[in-house]
Amino acid sequence: MEPYSRLTAVAVPLDDANIDTGRIFPSRFLRKPRSAGYHNFLFRDARFDETGNERPDFIMNRAPYRAARIVVAGANFACGSSREPAVYALVDAGFRCVIAPSLGDIFFSNCFRNGLLPVVLPAHDVIELRRQLHAQPGAHMTVDLDAQHVHGPDGGVYPFEIDATRKLRLAQGLDDAALARAYLAEIERFEREHLAAWPWAAVRAKAT
């Protein structure tokens, strides 16, 4: 995974609260392989009408926001289904940061596995950022992972919190599964002891 550092890019405001992962990536595309180009399915039903034409009223279709790599969203963004394709679609469309007052828990974890930085800021800060982005369509923002700062369009600085191990892994582009594999000997030992103490915890075979 690509190491994460400092990102300066156009940001797009999405005002709705509770945008669920099904709106970000509609269910009917969950059967598609990643090679189908998941950016094509991002916000599909908001971006396109039934005949496949772009809806001009959807903010991501407006010229100043087409280059956006940062989303500034409403509360409880990406709640609902665990579908990681919601993250894939954002990443495949070029996004690398999502800022919101709160984010769906599973989406939040999935972000880290794909180099997408989820930033939680107080609701009033997020509202202020979205206000500025609406006032100056196409405005840039900067997200500085190292300093844990977001710089708004007007230069205002908003500090954010992030779990230390997650920050490190993101900054170094480390793969979680590889980090877990480094503990395989411990896992083997743990499993032996666990199942010796709780033999019933093993999956009981089908009666034949």
Add this chain to the structure above:
Amino acid sequence: MPTHVNRPLTLFEKIWNRHVVTASADGESLLYVDRNLVHEGSFLAFDLLRHAGSRVRKPSGTLAFVDHFAPTRRVEGDRAAAIFDADGRHVIMELEKNAQAHSLEFFGLADELQGIMHVVGPELGLVLPGLVITGNDSHTCTNGAFSAFAFGIGQSEIKQVLETQTVWRSKPKTMRVCIAGGLPPRVFSKDAALALIGRLGAGAGTGYVIEYAGSCVAAMSMEARMSLCNMSIEAGARSGMVGPDATTFDYLSRCPRAPKAGDWNDALEAWKGLATEVGAQFDREVSLDGNKLVPMVTWGTSLDQSAGIEGTVPRPADVEDADKRAVLERAISYMGLSPGTALRGIPIDRAFIGSCTNARVEDLRAAAEILKSSRVRVPTLISPGSMSVKRQAESEGLDRIFVSAGAEWGDASCSMCVGSNGDLVASGQRCASSSPRNFEGRQGIGARTHVMSPAMVAAAAVAGALVDVRAF
């Protein structure tokens, strides 16, 4: 808070402490996973595994279920022939191929035990108290009804579980939801869940694991507890759980894959020691009065947009905060409703009883009680949570009640909960549904979903409109 050796512990803490392979001081711990449950969507995880040149470390640790794309109908008795489309057929085949390639237990369309993973795992006794359970589905939290720490994860994490049988986790905060009293007639755990989410907000549980407690929960069946835990994710909480008690043990003692003989006695001993201790601290405590609960209906597109059936669609004009007002306006407009409209009497176009929230035999019995000697006025689809549930319902004659009421009695599937198998609600149509989610487009593009209990869905189907099941 300092950790004292003798500090009373919660159920969650006991399970957590038991499963930490390695802990980091300032972040995530590596947790051992006892069971990993996957459905068709896991092809992405298996692709990642293949791409990494890895293999499944512990084949018995993962079980595979065909549910999202399973057809509810048949073609000349054949289920596979009724699969909706080529893509659906492909992902079902992928799951079977991946299960075969890695020697995983597979519950496919031809299996008499096939069904929704959150229904089949528990009913077979594969889900046990004290275990850590992951799944590639957000409603994996359903399994917490059995005093397990169960949560949904994404495909990258599934790949890690396949490789290592572990997952990285930061320790969640704990919330206890105490429901006291007893549920009034025709009020169900689904109503308690909707009332809770309505009160807390759809994101309030984010970062928490919920333990449901109190006399009302203690009196609930395992089925009712599963519906309650299932809805935890709709409150934002990845996991919900109920403490182990005689109801849990009694249920498990009848499950074919639960521990037997000497193992059973050891297990029982361990399970009894898992309960939250008196004086254990939670980060947040919430209480609900079960006696005061009423049948709930969602009117909007988020699970906290609900009211009792005697309620009305809210008036955004009364809301001062512009952001909150905009949220209400959007939901009301999507749902094709007007501010101030009484919920009772809103006409519906179709009804669905099914899903991992409410398609167990107890749910079907509650629906049958309403449908007995009635006729439905709108197309009504009933899809049991598993083929075992289907056989049980048929042995009780419930299928005959459904069919003579004019409802369609299908096979086990996620079905119209999400429409992946082609059971879709048409754009602009209004559906009374026992499923867990009312999101925009959830049951089909432009579909309008009202979430409620199965008995409420049955009553709405008979009336052709939202009604109070207590008046039936």
